[in-house]
Amino acid sequence: MYQALNQERFPGSDSFPFRTVWRSEVPMKVKAFLWLVTHERILTHDNLKRRGWNLASRCALCNSEEENIDHLFRHCSFSSKIWSILQLMIEFHGPFPDRFVLLIRCWSRCSQTQWKNDFASGLLHAFSWEIWKERNARIFHDKSSHWRVILHKICRVLLSWVRAAGILNDDRRTEWLALMHQCCPLPFVGNSSLEAGS
Ligand SMILES: [Zn+2]
Numbered sequence: 001m002y003q004a005l006n007q008e009r010f011p012g013s014d015s016f017p018f019r020t021v022w023r024s025e026v027p028m029k030v031k032a033f034l035w036l037v038t039h040e041r042i043l044t045h046d047n048l049k050r051r052g053w054n055l056a057s058r059c060a061l062c063n064s065e066e067e068n069i070d071h072l073f074r075h076c077s078f079s080s081k082i083w084s085i086l087q088l089m090i091e092f093h094g095p096f097p098d099r100f101v102l103l104i105r106c107w108s109r110c111s112q113t114q115w116k117n118d119f120a121s122g123l124l125h126a127f128s129w130e131i132w133k134e135r136n137a138r139i140f141h142d143k144s145s146h147w148r149v150i151l152h153k154i155c156r157v158l159l160s161w162v163r164a165a166g167i168l169n170d171d172r173r174t175e176w177l178a179l180m181h182q183c184c185p186l187p188f189v190g191n192s193s194l195e196a197g198s
Contacts, residue, residue, distance in 0.1 A: 152184065
């Protein structure tokens with residue numbers, strides 16, 4: 001199955017970023033979710049409309065634009081604020097593609113250093129996961145969080161995933177935490193709170 005997935009083609013006929021999506025040390029359900037996002041299979045408003053739903057499409061995060069994959073995960077003003085911080089964390093200097101699927105491909109090649117690419121890949125999964133959860137919380141539970149809180153959740157959930165996978169030794173954890181702490185603008189985010197788990 002992995003071989004078939006690895007041979008997938010991407011828009012623009014480039015190869016699918018197999019390692020970024022499937023080889024990250026994150027839960028399988030999160031990998032599967034990101035794969036669905038890259039193939040535009042999640043139930044955003046534009047997909048629901050194509051299935052015959054009659055919706056007044058408004059992005060739940062900014063409440064101003066129509067909701068689709070590229071808006072929700074790439075262009076939304078809410079998501080963009082988080083992206084700007086994640087860019088600083090991995091020193092991603094762009095260019096920043098318009099399509100989310102193309103951004104994934106660039107993001108996975110951000111560094112010559114494998115551990116930093118692994119870090120970037122984990123951030124990408126955590127970002128997608130937490131953005132979708134926040135979107136659903138607003139639509140289905142009428143609950144909303146500030147983008148800085150979501151940024152905090154992204155850092156925290158990523159650390160909990162890699163800790164559960166047992167791959168983060170003390171030196172690497174210190175490096176990851178330093179990158180997060182250096183760029184995360186939350187006054188209440190310290191190393192101890194980030195490591196407190198989700
Ligand atoms: Zn939006």
